[in-house]
Amino acid sequence: MQISPVAMRLTGPLFGEIQMSTYAAPLRDMLFAMKEVGGLDAIAAQPGREEVSADLVEAILEEAGKFASGVLDPINRTGDKIGARWSTGNVVTAAPGFKEAYDSFCETGWHAMPARTEFGGQGLPTLVSTAVAEMWKSAGLGFSLCQMLTQGAVEAIAHHGSEELKAKYLPNMVSGKWTGTMNLTEPQAGSDLAAVRTKAVPEGDHYRVSGTKIFITWGEHDLAENIIHLVLARLPDAPEGVKGISLFVCPKFLVNDDGSLGERNDLACTSIEHKMGIHGSPTSVMSFGDGPGAIGYLVGEAHKGLSYMFTMMNHARVNVGLEGLGVSERAYQHAREYALERVQGRTLVAGSRTIIGHPDVRRMLMDMKARTEAMRALAYYAAGLLDRAAGHEDAGVRAQSQSRAELLTPVVKGWCTEVAQTVTYTGVQIHGGMGFIEETGAAQYMRDAHITTIYEGTTGIQANDLVGRKLCREGGSTMAALLADVRADAQRMVEEGQSCGTDGLGRSLLQSVDALNTATQYLLATYAGNPAAVNAAAVPFLKLTGNVVSGWLLARLAECAAAQIAAGSADYDFLQAKVVTARHYMAHVMSECSGLQAVVTEGAATTLGLSDSQF
Template sequence: MSTYIAPVRDMRFVMTELADLDALSSLPGFEEATPELADAVLEEAARFATEVLAPLNKTGDAQGARLTDGGVIAADGFAQAYRQFAEGGWTGLGGDPEFGGQGLPELLHAAAVEMWNSSNMAFALCPLLNAGATEALRHHGSDDLKQRYLPKLVCGAWTGTMNLTEPQAGSDLAAVRTKAVPEGDHYRLHGQKIFITWGDHDMTDNVIHLVLARTPDAPEGVRGISLFLVPKFLPNADGSPGQRNDVHCVSLEHKLGIHASPTCVMSFGDKEGAIGYLVGQENKGLAHMFTMMNEARQKVGIQGLAIAERAYQQARDYAKERVQGRLAASRTGGAVAIIQHPDVRRMLLTMKSQIEAMRAFAYVMAADMDRAHRHPDAAQRALRQARVDLLIPVVKGWCTELGVDIASLGVQVHGGMGFIEETGACQYLRDARIAPIYEGTTGIQAADLVGRKLASDGAAAMSALLAEMRSVAHELERNADARLAPMAPAFAASVQALEDVTKWMCSAASTHVDEALASSVDFLMMTGYVCGGWQMARAALIASANEEAGEDQEFHRTKVATARFYMEKILPKTHALREMILRGAAGAMDIGIEQF
């Protein structure tokens, strides 16, 4: 198993050249986010990921979390690693300074999240959920709840969870049955939740659950859901954990991957009822929870990128070391490392080019989140928020689907040894497989993209995005670098293809909704590939100029070559997807259920 080495050089390129960190540092509240600070954060996050988290990845996978009479016990070494993580201030990297956070840009947080998930995805899920819970409470909690809980969550002394899913409900939150009965200044909750990531553990002395439930007189469906804060231990007046609340983990799921991340079945109110506190307004819980959900979806998209990077590093290192076969062009040469074989190079470049496209796309979206929150110009804030709203489903869906594809390709590079657990390649594929499922499946993301995001503004945000992409295509076409101009037709054609299917999708969504939804995942994936091409085109333009100026020439020369591979070998997938979408999906709906 190869050692994880954070790709700091490429991260720095994306952050400074594509996401424009310098401009972010001029926004109100981000003045301290200088390139020097960013370098320090990247280097220290990389060190922690490599030296502390990565060594626990394989052992945690083998051992897993354990349920005991006293609760859930994390895999060996995880509690110690988490204490170092919290003491290092990592839980508060992007947190509100009012509650002890560092208030740094989401762009910096995104890079750190990538490193933590590459090195140990099971561990990184705990702070990921905590960040989402913190955001939901910060936006919607009462002043009292914020003062009592946010400082502990931001500093990592306690961790937060999200409790949505129930056995009978799955992704259909309208079917939630957990009840919350008012009692003085609190509520008593009764019900069961499943698939609760890090729902219980021994790494901190309290776990704070955000729970969707219904009050007795709530209307049916999603309009009757409220959000409640339910602590594992009720805090004493001094903030220390006090009486144990009536909430328990009753079992752990046995999963394909992320074994060290406990996936809990949580029971609320087996006895007198779990004490909970209303967050926000009654019957507005789903809207409140979506503050947390969007945060989580963006981070899960980065998980797809992260696990792909780890699988690529494993495959690349193996290909450099594994000696087997001779080159077809040579009849006299001896055996060579498999990285010299053309098909292995194809696989590795397929991995590398898509990872770089994913990273650029995800980081640029993180920077847009920062601008949507902090830009002094209201029009710019609205523009960036519209783009974030449109593309968060794509970040989540496209990056996680590619994460699985790339991890699978990593197994293939190893040949037969990839199927053997000792190499480590299997674990990345097993861990990656959950990412397109949790926090909303790819189908749910695609339905959101087509049914809500395009429809909400008549595709205005998509039109603005397409116009920006076209300007990049024109820059490629006019560039004096002979390597860049040939990329322009491929990229411009993909942008036109996306415009074609966007028009079709807008029409179909209003007249033939089943056909639109049946093609929605294809549309999401197509959007992802074109957005990846957009960022790779921008990267090629900047890298060419930097190479010409004599800056780190080998890195920038490789960046141009990788962009060319993406344009020639990855982006043509958009044309097949265009044909699939425009042909409609009537065939999928014409077959009787009994014929499946």
């Protein structure tokens, strides 16, 4: 496939001559964050990771950047404007260019990269696959969802499926020859999976599955020869509620014993949704069992399907948080290039002739840049925790890393996607009236970003998970350890940072960690007696946690940058920008922490103060 990364140019009396940007992977910042907060060097030193050298990682990122900018970015607009199409016969055709891009994606090994070697993957650290996935999400969010759902299905089967299921399905799913989906919710259920009604009736060595599932990402398409659906359903003797849900593999085409494809299973995509964004990703309504029933195979034990599906859901939640980062990076690049080219009005910043010389445009760009780099720091830090939890030699470090990763999973998902709303909105604002016009492309990022706060659990669901399962039910021990680390680093910056200017970062961080600690203690003290008040404060608490943890990581990056400058590094411009960006974040974002603390500790009364009829 020959797709050129030539940037789009708009012409005419309305636009003048405006060069629209092409995605460029921010490799320097990605590598810096991987090393300094992701812990790349320590991860590479783990047993079995000896080949993960800095040179190899850089080479992987460079090649991924070429694919993202040269193949995915050019079809992203096509996916948005034309989108996937459903036609009679329950056929879904991907947007033009997607099939060719997907074939190339699989042929060059990108689809298999995140998976384990025993199933045909490359077995690279989560930190590396996270950075690569950021590029896919930046350059083509709708396209990237197909791989994301497939990899989640791979993880669920790998962790919980029988050896027979693994052998039959995983090699082709890892390679991308087959794709995977996650079929959870139904029209009457929404986020309440206890209300799932899809049935599974035993029949010999399999089950007959019947029911309707909605919001199925890439549930039907023409990219791959088979689609492996993971479906939640109830057995005839299942107890009520979430304890009565089982998980089944329902392939689009049945798979013969020799691995060849057999007859079409009794399942179909009856429509695809007309959506606000991610038009390139078909969101399907799936009907199982319009005839005799779709043949499905039980994963693991009966009635444990929801816990099994959480393996897939947690994988998806981290990756959806990464979507917030990816689309924000792309929106920032788009706005930055526009601001560097658009001439309008008298500028006030010396040396600038375009709108980047307007102080308010500069403020907005700095805000986009700082928030995006904060998201990257948080996402990469969480990815590094997962690698340490999986491979560190010390069992204590593995356990601590796992508990901290679990604490931060809803923060990565909820906070990053909420921040993406601010960043992509600001990108439109920088374009002014041009941003409201679809031809400039700025609006797509804002439309695409909005779904990230909703699917795989809304921000409210993530926040309730954070304060309920991850904080209060364990007495706050994992959060306490995290806050202690933040406070120790902040105190060191105050005491040792005067010579390089990071002492101010430390003082701001100390104030913010105090605010988070006060909010944490309030929730712990209130949870047992007034859970409604705790849930009313959950989203502000999630935002406060995200602000503080990401601010801590940005401060650490700034401290590393300042040390390298003091050591005489030739990369002065990049390193000095890291310090300034962290200072901006402290002044413009971390200053919100005291207000969020007040909302957590004092805001529930008004949230819960009206009766239903008073709304």
